[in-house]
Structures are given as structure tokens and as C-alpha cells.
Amino acid sequence: MAKKKQTPRAGADRKARVEELKRQQKAAERRKTFLFGGVGILIAATLIAIPVVSIVNKDKEKKRAFEELGVPTALAACDTTQTDKVGANDGDHENDPSVKIDYDTAPPSHGRHFAAPATINSRGFYSKSDAPRLEELVHNLEHGYNIVFYDPDAVTGQQLDDLKTLAAKFRDDNATRKFIAVPWDASRGKFPTGKTIAMAHWGAPKEDGDYSTSTGYRQYCGQVSGGAIRAFVQAHPSSDSPEPNTM
Template identity: 40%
Template sequence: MVEKMRQDQQRKERTRSFAILGVCVLIVAALIGTASWKAIQSNNEKKERAAKAITELGKAAAAADCDAILTKPTDKSQTHISAPQPITYADAPPSFGPHRPAAAPFGRPFYGADDRPEVAELVHNLEHGYVIAWYDDTAAKDKAEMDNLKSIAEKYQDAQERFIAAPWHPSDGAAFPEGKHIALTRWSADDKDQADESKQRGNWQYCGSVSGEVTNDFFKKWTNDQSPEPGLM
């Protein structure tokens, strides 16, 4: 009888301990969930504020002389080609194609004429879901245009978005279409089967001037999931 009472008491204590542990786990999970939700909400709010600020930079969409977005299938090549083997692109600028094994780092949202990475490195960034705003030599000579483009790039960086602004030189390949000095590019893919090269596309939008409104509309058209290699870098 004494042994049975002792076992019953031990069973009750175990049950009580498990109940306390369960409550503690639920409390910790709730705290973590609340913290995660607040972090996500804060990050989304930060991105929304950045997007709003970006739309106010440069010219309005109606005044920026922008063409409609051009989209076409890729050449089905994601090959890594090491330097110094040259890589040439049919498009000015490219939005897909073979590229260098290493991409340009996320830490630099804006590049000038003297420190820009190789075009083939930036194409690697496109593969991972970056939008690149290329500017030609005419735009580079316009301080107001460069100030606006640099501000756009920095605001995207502050919001931890994948965006780079970089120059396009005559030595890189063909010129932009007549009267266009800014080119937005994005390498997109089917979000259900990113690795299928037949479901990948190159996207361009050429503008006469910098427009935060146009840039943000182009940027938000695709999520990172709609990239050949999302979630990397």
C-alpha cells in the first residue's frame, strides 16, 4: 500500500512537471512568435517607407520618357565562365546569360565609372534576383540624375533590397536605344520551377531619365522567389 501511494505521488509529480514544462514551452513559443511577427512587420514597414520615398525621386513616370517593359526568353545559359575568358552579350545591357562564378557584393548599391565590377559579375547578381539600373555616359554627366539614382540605390540598400546602379560604357557593347539613358534589367523565372531554363526570362525597361516611380514599379513586379537562384547571397 505504501509503495502504491509512493508511485501515485511520483506519477502526479511527473504529470505536474510535464504540465508546467508544456506551459513554459507555449509561453516561449508565443514570445518568439510575437517577436518574429513584430520583426517581420517592422521590416515590411521599412520596405514600404523606402518604396514611398523612392517614388518621389527623379521625374514622374509620365515625364521620364520610358518605354514599356520588354520581356523575352533567355538563351538558356547559366554557365559560370572564369576570367580571363571573355564573355560577350547580345543585349545592351544584358539581363541574363553566362557570367563569372562570383557576383558583385551586396554592400555596394551604387557604382561609378571607375569602380564598377565587370559586367559578367553583375549578370551573376541578376541571376540571384537583383534589379540593376544601368546608366550611360550621358546620364553620368548629369549631376541631378546621378544624385537621384544614387539616392534610390541607397534607399533600397537600407531596406535590404537587391538593387544595384552601375554605369554602361560604350566599350561594354551596343548603345541604349536612341534618347534612352537609363536601363532597368531583371532576370526572372517561374516561381514554381526556377531551375527550368525554359521558364526564365530577361526583362528590360529603357528610360530617358531617372524615375523613382518607374524604378519602383519595375522592382516590385517580381519577388525574389521569381529568380533563377532565389534566396542566395
């Protein structure tokens, strides 16, 4: 049987169908490219946005007024500031890092201490996992630091977040940068009942070089209060200390 001859019309139709299939295939490939590209852009934008949002939120936290952090001063259940008598030899150094020094108060506001103070991180805040030794921190007190010791079992959640923000705010200001917030180890002594934070400062001697004429200061509060902590820091600047010109 003779092969049926293809007409020009049939050939044109076939060519048109082939071209349409190619056009549809290219369109589908373009859609895939746009889809994957869009997803990639979305992922990249999200990865960029996360740290930016975090930085913005942290900046907003730092800009909150001291009185907005923690509870109002009137609700913080703060005791009046206590004064401690300092001994003539309380500026002495202990060179053996294995020694545990016993202090008369919890926390101490003065006393014999290790030869080197703690090197303070940029945050001015510590948890139980990275807290410096108490004997180091007493040396920081001698250098003019205000230290907030907090009960890690009681100061949690929003109070803990507010304390972190307070530490950052104080550290960002040259006038108050000698500030530390650190967890208190209850094995070194107990806070008064109902108190969860204790502020400490070592005042300057009234007679140069005679530590017995200096004074230690302590104040206990029942809750974190930006207003109360700021008032203590303002009342006891780093310049009022035995060694204010050291780090």
C-alpha cells in the first residue's frame, strides 16, 4: 500500500503544536525559577530580619527608664541601707586562690580578698555558670564597684530579664559602668527573710590609707526595682571607694 502523503496543512499544524509545547515548557521553567528565587529571597530576608529585630528589641529595652524596670521602689520592700565597720587590714590580699575567705555579712561589703579582681564582661551580668569567685568580687568592691547580688532561685522570669537590662544600662554609662549583677551563693550566708537581692558598696576611707575609717554599705530588697537600684548607685558612686582609679 502506498504511504499517505502529508499535506502542507497537516505539517503546519504539527509544527504549531510543537512550538506551543515548547512555549509551555519554557513558561513552566520560568515559573519554577521565579518560585525558587522568591523562596530564596524570603529565606534570606528572614535570616537578616531575625538579628535586626533582636538588636532593635535590645535597644528598646535599654531605652526604658530605670523606673520602668522591675517593680516601683515603693513596692520593692527595700530595707534602709546598713553600714558596716571596716577593719584596718581589710585591704590585704590573699595570694592563694584555693583559700575560701569567711566574711561576717552576706553579702560582704568589704574585707580581705584575692590579689586580682574579677575581669568584668561587657554585660556586667552573670549567672551561676560563669559567676566570678566572691573573693575576687570583694576586690572589685574596693575599686568602687556597686554589686547587686541576687537570689537565683527567686529572681527569675521578667525580674531576671529586667536585672540584665539594668546591668547593661549601668555599664553603658561611664559614670556608672562599675556595676555588676551576680548570683548569690547561699552557702556563703543567708539573706534576710523575704529579701531576694542585696546591693553592696565599699566607701572611701576618711583618712587616706586608713581602711578603718572607711565604711561598707549594704541594702536588701524583696524584688528587683530599677528605681531602688539606681538610687543606691547614685548614693554610692565609684569615686567613693578605697581605690577609685583602678579597673
